[in-house]
Amino acid sequence: MGRRTGWRTAGWWPGATRRSRRPPVAVGLAGAAVVLCALLMPGRSAVAVGSQAGAMGSATGASVGYAFAEGARTVAGAAGTVDAPGLKPGKTYRSSLPRDGGLYYRVELRATTTAYVPVTAVPPAGVAVSASDGIRVSVQDANGGSCSYASARFGAGLSPRPVTALGMRQVGGSLCQGAGTYYVRVERLEPAGTAGTAGVPGSGGVSASGAWDLELAPVAEPRPQRAGATSAPEVWDSASPEPVTGEPRRRAGGAGFATAHALGQGVWQTDMEPGQTLFYKVPVDWGQQVHATAELGSSNGAGGYVSGALDLALHNPVRGYVDDAALSYNGSQKAAALSPLPPVEYRNRYAVLDAVRTMRFAGAYYLVVHLSEGMADTFGQGPFGVTLRVRVTGTPHTGPGYAGQSEPRHLFEVTAQDREAAVTGWSGGGGGGDAAMRALAAGGIGAGSALLLGLGLWTVAARRRAGAQMRVNAQKPTA
DSSP states (O other): OOOOEEEEETTOOOOOOTTOOSOHHHHHHHHHHHHHHHHHSTTSOHHHHHHHHHHHGGGGTOOOSOOOOTTOEEOOOBSSSTTOOEEOTTOOEEEEEOSSSOEEEEEEEOTTOEEEEEEEEEOOTTOOOOTTOEEEEEEEOTTSOEEEEEEEEOOTTOOOOOEEEEEEEOTTSSSSOSSEEEEEEEEEEOOSSSOOOTTOTTSSTTTTSSOEEEEEOOEEEOOBSSOOOOSOOSOOOOSOOOOOOSOOEEOOOBSSGGGOEEOOSEEEEEEEOTTOEEEEEEEEOTTOEEEEEEEEOOOOSOOOOEEEEEEEEEEOTTOOEEEEEEEEESSSOEEEEOOOOOOOOGGGGGOSSHHHHTOOSOEEEEEEEEEOTHHHHHHOSOOEEEEEEEEEESOOOOOOOBSSOOBSTTTTOOOHHHHHHHHHOOBSOSOGGGHHHHHHHHTTOOHHHHHHHHHHHHHHHHHHHHHHHHHHHHHSOOO
16 A cells, blocks of 8 residues: 655655627636636647646546646756755755665754655656655765655555655754754665566566656754653544545545645545546644545446555645555445544654654645556546545644744644635645636536536626616617
């Protein structure tokens, strides 16, 4: 199911004119419909189409590619620390990882800053991967000491998809303390067994050739204003909650962390194509717990069996892996649920268990859903219906009171806008130009449906205007 090793830290666990016969509203609707058509016409750049397809998710049968953060700066990782390019917390970067050898990046940190460097690797679509293929991310100090390491693998689905591993330097430990220069090393994991045969899934032969794209999004967390307890809460409700019931609502997913669409508590449905990965974000405040299940609906196709057909993973606000669950599929409906997780508390960072330590701050928790490429060979191209049941429990309380701002700003907060987004489904990324597209995506409306809707509303408005004019004419005195 694509298990990742969790965070490991060295030495410590932490208006209309007369000539216009159309009503202004109708003109606006018609214009919007025309714009929607133009957006989908051939001739637009691949980048623009890819970005908006990512925002629309499965509502338009979009590409299964990853949507990188808009405006991300491209940097080339170095083979050694001397030439390592600098990364600034709060900024997002793109890079490329070759098959052989690791790459280095550099971060300058204050003594009181805990830093996180999530790295998302995006292999080309269609390449063969093994269960143990993936990446490893580590952070080192100027003396070569190891601060942390983490890895992410593709798992039993043998399906190429974005995988994320997190490096970190945490304040308060016995190693990697103090202000200075720290280095982030990113490398590919060696597939298990021999080099394999090119073209044989799971052998490692094809994935061994070609580079993988990377997205790096370093984060800085300031220290709290006052020192608090240095041990994790010992008691919390670890019982599995009952799955959320009710009428499902349509909600397309984003194609990357930066374009993740918000979800709140409820039952949500979307369609997915084999090989597609969807990103959602759930606002979880201090003192709250989050739980989610993913269901893959039954198929009318021929029988068969796909191991690791659907993977549901949870990542915290700094994109760190928290937990995942996977299901295998034989054509009948199947469900997978995340394990019970503790309420979000600052003190959780001092726990030993990864699933507790990662629930250390409030903010957007990401649900990442992947449908294996293997589904196409056995059950066809789909799309396949997926249902997400999300529950958020607990009474929010104030946080630790940070002595400064996080980078990026307000990362470890849940605002009224965040809660509203969980209802409307708008994403936090993609730029203002994608607002209309995001609104359509939130309602699960495809571009063709939007065009028909716009024309329909135009017709209704025109008829109402004509009726109103007839009533006015009827009331005029005759000569």
